Amino acid sequence: MNIRTATMADLSALTAVEAACFPVAEAATEADFAARLRIYPNHFWLLEQDGEVVSFVNGMVTDEPTIRDEMYANASLHREDGAWQAIFGVNTLPDYRRRGLAGQLLTAAAEDARTAGRRGCILTCKDRLIHYYEKFGYQNQGVSQSVHGGAVWYDMTLEF
Structure with missing residues (x-):
């Protein structure tokens, strides 16, 4: 399997994987991904098998220590020199789950954030996934303002 960053050519694949992983109300749209890919393609970590995207992690960089809902739809809020790598989505196709793929991508994103001198990584998750992210060193900061x-x-929060 190969981990790489994204290009605009990945737009359809990203949209399809996202749709397989999140309910419609939570999933990023093709337009959302197109805007993100125009501004921060190097903040998409993709894992491929036989040329097919089977898992990916993506998010902007910000100086804010938590994710605001506006960030999901407004890619222009990205700050390349920001303190925190936000993780908007951790996506793995159902047939590829429970193989450690998402963990590989979370680790790659954190390593890149650390190398870039960031303070750490931030994400939001549902209560059933708190323990999963804690395995990677994330600490629960409580209920988010996000709706x-x-x-x-x-x-x-994963602080370095």
């Missing part, structure tokens, strides 16, 4: 997709989210 993205009408769900209850928890802010998680």
Whole structure:
């Protein structure tokens, strides 16, 4: 398997994987991904098998210590020199889950953030996934202000 960053040529594949992983109310659209790819393609970590994207992690860089809902739809809020690597989505196609693929991508994103001199990584997750992210060193900061997709989210922080 190969880990790489994204290009605009990956737009359809990213959109399809996202749709397989998130409910419609929470999933990024093709337009969302197109805007993100125009501004921060190097903040998409893709894992391929036989040329097919089977898992990916993506998110902008920000100086804010938590993710605001506006960030999902407004790629122009990205700050390449920001303190925090936000993780918007951790996506793995259902047939490829429970193989450690998402963990490889989370680790790659964190390593890149550390190398870039960032303070750490931030994400939001549902309560059932708190323990998963804690395995990677993320700490639960409590219920998020985010109401993205009408769900209850928890802010998680991995500080270097």
